[in-house]
Amino acid sequence: MQFEWSVIWPAMPILLQGAKLTLWISILGLLGGLIIGVIAGFTRAYGGKISSNVALIFIELIRGTPIVVQVMFIYFALPMMVPIRIDPFTAAVVTIMINSGAYIAEITRGAVLSIHKGFREAGLALGLSRRDTLRYVVAPLALRRMLPPLGNQWIVSIKDTSLFIVIGVAELTRQGQEIIAGNFRAMEIWSAVAVMYLIITLTLGFVLRRLERKLKII
Template sequence: MEALMDSHYIKVLPFLWKGLGYTFFITIIGLIFGFALGAITGIGRLSQNKLIYGIASFYVEVVRGTPLLAQILFIYFGLPEVLGITLDKVTASIIAIAINAGAYIAEIVRGAVDSIDRGQMEAGRSIGLTKAQTMRYIIWPQAFKRMIPPLGNQFVISLKDTSLFSVIAVGEMLFQARQYYSTNFSPFQALTMVCLMYLMITVPTALILRRVERRLDV
C-alpha cells in the first residue's frame, strides 16, 4: 500500500484534479454558447429564406469540414493577427468549443425539429398562434425532448476534445499530465491516469444517457 501511495499513479492526481477544473469549465461554458449558436443555426437551416439558409449551411459545412485542431490554432493565433486583438488561452478554448459544437448541435436541432409532424404547425396556426408562437409552445418542447440524447453525446465529445487545447498550453488534464511526466519521466503512469479520469466521466455519462433515452422513449 505504501508503495502504491508513493507511485506516480497517485502523485500525478493533484495535477489532474487541477486540469479537470479547466476541462469542465471550458466544456460547460463552451457548450452553453454552442447550444445557443446551434439552436439559431439549426432553425436557420430550416428557413425558407435562401440567404438565412445559405449562411447557416455555410457555417455548418465549414466547421464540420475542418479539423478542430486547425480551428483552435486559427482562433488563438490567426484571428488575433487579423483583428488586432489578444485572446487568452481559456477564452480562445471556449470560443473554439462553442463554434465547433454549435455546428453539430445545429444538425441535432434541425433533425429534431424536422422530425415533428408538419401537422403540428398547421394545428398551431389553426388556433390562432403565429408561426413563432407555434414553434415556441408546440414544436420546440417536443423537439427538445428528442435532442436530449444526442446533446448528451455532444457533451462527451466536447469533453474529450478539450485535450486538444494542450497545444496552446491550456492547463487541462492532458497538459497537466505532460507537465508532470516531463519532470518525473513517467509518461505511462501519468497518461494511464488521464485515460482513467476521462473514463470515469464518460462511462457514467453514457450509462445515464441510455437510461434517459429509454425513459423518454426517443
C-alpha cells in the same frame, strides 16, 4: 518497466485540477454552442433562402475543418487580423462553442423536421403565430429528441479539449504532459489520464441514459 502505482497518487491533485478545467471548458463551450446551433438549425429548417445558405456555409466550414486548426486560427491568426488579445482559456471555450454549434445545428434541424407537420398545423389552428408555434409547440417536442445526440456531443467536446494542449491550456492532457516532463513516468501518468477521461464520459453517459428513460424519449 514496472508499473508504479505510487507515482500516480502524488499527481492526482494536479490531474483533478486539469479534469475540472476540462469540464468547465466543455460546459461553457456547449452552452454557447447550443445557442449557436439552435439558431442555425432553425434557420436551416425554416429560414429564407439567403439565411439558410449562410447557416449552411457556416456548418460546412466548421464541420469540414479540424478543431485543432480552428483553435490555432482563433488563438494565433485572429489577433493578427483584429486588435484583440485572446487568452488560451477563452480561445478554447470559443472553439468548442463554434465547433459544437455547427454539429448541434444539424441535430436541431433533424429534430425539428422530424416533428409531424400536424403539430404545426394544430398550433396555427389555435391562433398561434408561426413563430409562437415553433417556440411553444415544435421546439419542446424537438428538444426531447435532441437530448441523446446532445449528450453524445458533450462527450465528444470533453475529449476534444485534449487538443487544446497545442495552445497551452492547462486541461487534463496538458497537466499529464507536464507531470511526465518532471518524473518521466509516461506509462503511469497517461494511464491515469485515460482512466479519468473514461470515468468522466462513462458517468456522463450513465446520467444521460437515466434522463432519457425518465423523459421517455423515443
